[in-house]
Amino acid sequence: MELWTVGNKLIVWFYVVAIAYFAGDKAPQSHVLYFLLYVGLNLIVHIAKAEQAKKALAAAVLLLLILAGKFETPYFWLLIPLSLLELAGFYVRRQWQALILVLAPLFFLPDELYVSYGFIALLVFFNNAVVRLYVKGLHVREGKLDDLRIRMQQLSRRLNDNAEFAEASEYLVKLEERNRLAQAIHDGLGHAMTGALIQMEAAKIMLSRDQAAAEGLLNNAIAISKDGIEQIRQTLKETKPQLEQLGFGRLRTAVERFGAKTGLQTTVIQQGDIAVITPLQWKVIYENVMEALTNSAKYAGATAVHIEVSVLNQYIKAVVSDDGEGAAKIVKGLGLIGMEERAAAVNGTVVADGNHGFTVTTLIPRAVNI
Numbered sequence: 001m002e003l004w005t006v007g008n009k010l011i012v013w014f015y016v017v018a019i020a021y022f023a024g025d026k027a028p029q030s031h032v033l034y035f036l037l038y039v040g041l042n043l044i045v046h047i048a049k050a051e052q053a054k055k056a057l058a059a060a061v062l063l064l065l066i067l068a069g070k071f072e073t074p075y076f077w078l079l080i081p082l083s084l085l086e087l088a089g090f091y092v093r094r095q096w097q098a099l100i101l102v103l104a105p106l107f108f109l110p111d112e113l114y115v116s117y118g119f120i121a122l123l124v125f126f127n128n129a130v131v132r133l134y135v136k137g138l139h140v141r142e143g144k145l146d147d148l149r150i151r152m153q154q155l156s157r158r159l160n161d162n163a164e165f166a167e168a169s170e171y172l173v174k175l176e177e178r179n180r181l182a183q184a185i186h187d188g189l190g191h192a193m194t195g196a197l198i199q200m201e202a203a204k205i206m207l208s209r210d211q212a213a214a215e216g217l218l219n220n221a222i223a224i225s226k227d228g229i230e231q232i233r234q235t236l237k238e239t240k241p242q243l244e245q246l247g248f249g250r251l252r253t254a255v256e257r258f259g260a261k262t263g264l265q266t267t268v269i270q271q272g273d274i275a276v277i278t279p280l281q282w283k284v285i286y287e288n289v290m291e292a293l294t295n296s297a298k299y300a301g302a303t304a305v306h307i308e309v310s311v312l313n314q315y316i317k318a319v320v321s322d323d324g325e326g327a328a329k330i331v332k333g334l335g336l337i338g339m340e341e342r343a344a345a346v347n348g349t350v351v352a353d354g355n356h357g358f359t360v361t362t363l364i365p366r367a368v369n370i
Helices: 002-022 028-047 051-071 074-091 095-108 111-206 211-239 243-262 279-298 334-344
Strands: 265-271 304-311 315-322 349-353 359-365
Touching: 002 074, 028 051, 028 074, 051 074, 074 095, 074 111, 095 111, 111 211, 243 265, 243 279, 243 304, 279 304, 279 315, 279 334, 279 359, 334 349, 334 359
Parallel strands: 265 304
Antiparallel strands: 304 315, 315 359, 349 359
């Protein structure tokens, strides 16, 4: 704002100096003192920090212009709009009031100055109004940026807190799972092996005295050992995640991580009995989905991608569809060719469609012969 005001003053000042010089006044050399006083006071106005000092200096500049216009040359009055606008900035809040204040001296000026004064007054007023609106918009945007910065800091702190909480929770879950497995092994296999060992020690003692009793003790030890092994097998079966959970969970985690990295909005859903999907089929689906995701992020100009894995009567279908530009004609690049080759390895196929965004569908027969 200060820079614009100084620029306006310099332009109008040069204009007034020029017309005063070429007007042919009898004593133009006496104008130099007033022009220098005007420049000096304006410099002090912009250097001063205190508002009261600025007000006093702006009033002094206005008084100087009135006196110089009365006793030297009326052209000094052409500088009055700038000083009036500067004073209005301290006391007037509405733009129309400032416009009336700037145009008021027209009623007291000589006829030959009407056009020049009116032009300068309107020019500096509208220039000042535009700059004020611009500065006001800057303040509003700065306020919004400050709010966003504070919000981002809060979210960052919350994210860090959540990350620490998630890390601590993961550690506790692993610790609890480890304790559960240790307790299950202790209660199952530990007790069984202890019982079997006691039975075998007793059978060893009874072997020379009573072979039938020793055989019975050995049979009991064998039965106890089998029960212990079965309990451990059952515990491991309950602990190990199901195959379909591993395959779909890995795919969903990878897709969500890719979306967070690239800014794409991603959704992943599954339909049907995904337990029938074999590890090899999951590998093909995973690699084709990630390849299609990469293409959507790089070339399609997409903002959202939807992934759906469905198990049908005869086929397993994996569809990746985005909301990007699409393509009227599909040109097979290395990515699409690679997807087709992976699908062909399990007797499957890949279909690409460029209408309404870009969609890549991988179809794999449920019964795979390799």
